[in-house]
Amino acid sequence: MKYVILIHSNPQPWGHPTPDYLPEHQALPAEEREAGNRAFDEGFAEVIDRGELVHAEALASPTASRLFRWKGDQKIVVDGPYAEGREHLAGFFLVDTETQERAEEIAALFGARGETVELRPVMSEGPDES
């Protein structure tokens, strides 16, 4: 089953990997950060090795967004960001796993302090396999 892992984050300045630009993450002791990075690298290498990674993209700064909106019966185009909130969509990973549990395991690899990770099932053109 396919799942998308959405990284909601607010790196300052905007950059990737996002944890490198998150004050909460940077405040951690260097050892802890390195241990975290290693754990991520190992976990993500396994995702690739198991043939579970379908696609991934890092997104440009939300200030680069152009928003296509309706104002009354007029379609208008304005500059982003889309969300007023603190977090923005920073990137996504599309994975294909055997179970929901495994998808959750992968999603748990992501997300430094100060980020929210969202796991969403992807709809299929074929039958429901769950």
Added chain:
Amino acid sequence: MPFEDVWRREAPHVLAALLRRSGNLAACEDAVQLALLAAAEQWPREGLPEEPRAWLRTVATRRLVDAVRSDASRRAREERAFRLEEPLHGADGPEPTSAGEDLLGLLVLCAHPALSPASQTALMLRAVAGLRTAEVAECFFVPESTMAQRISRAKATLRAHGARFAPPRPQELPRRLHAVRHVVASMYSQEHALAELGEGAVRLARAVRAAGPDEPESAGLLALLLLTHARAAARRDGAGEIVPLLEQDRSLWDTTLIAEGVSLLGEVLPVGPVGPFQLQAAIAAVHAEAPTGEATDWPQILELYRMLEQVEPTPSVRLGLAVATAEVQGPQAGLNLLATADGRTHRHDAVEGHLLARLGRDDAAREAFLRAADATRSLPEQRYLLRLAAAAGTT
């Protein structure tokens, strides 16, 4: 016969022959691929060899030996892992003699319990059905690189578990064949399975049957997949929307596949014991033989579901039983069965919606369809259920 069909037919046999000499599936597969490339170059120019299988085997064996040699010079230690000098099935094991035994060994290797279900299917499509990696990737809507990774990992897993190509011991055979059949069935036994998978699944089911012709359940599996695939053209309309079984245009059903499935069942059903695949195939055959949806022989289907529930009491079998019960004894009888069902999925909600609608309980029907639509992960199914929810009470 086009060259491509010859390769497809011969490749698994060539692979099996190579595997008898070397246990390394990855190396053997590469060698077969190289032999196919050589054939693609030579055959159109020089014509089909008299014995294509022997030709391919000779070329592939040469490539395999080349690969092992060059690898040996690079990494002497790994060379031992190729076990080219060792006999594969131990000194006491019987030498596989027939093509059937070769195929069986290959199928059993692909269905190795250490592999995940998705890897088992991918490996079978690749090694037994002869699909290219790109074609296997298309079946599962993933990039070729992802599928290549999955396949090579599956091979590495087999190596790590010391899994070897060998015909299973007679006392293990029933259990191994059972596992093989389940891998094949899981690909394509759903009504709304993608037609793309159908040909590969049917080809695999044929291989399973060829590997053990005396197994009635293998014939049952092949019959089930033939009868399921026969409906492929009618399962979706021109816009790609789901057409439910009873509303399908039966003139689109493939009568050749149906005839083969039905006659296969006619051969094995009297032999017994009648297992779950034969019963599912028998249910599919009853549908196939009804001239219209209305003419379906539901009492017979209900009886078959009752037998199926005896041997395989799964939630999806009980759901089928509820549907058949509703057709024979009325919607309320079906709802009563659903009320006590365990392992509920969105399919239970969908069936409940249909039965409630028939009782004229439109609001409850609409809610059941909406619950099902929210829970399904299939786009066409969601569109279908949302249409039903919108229609509840308006007709």
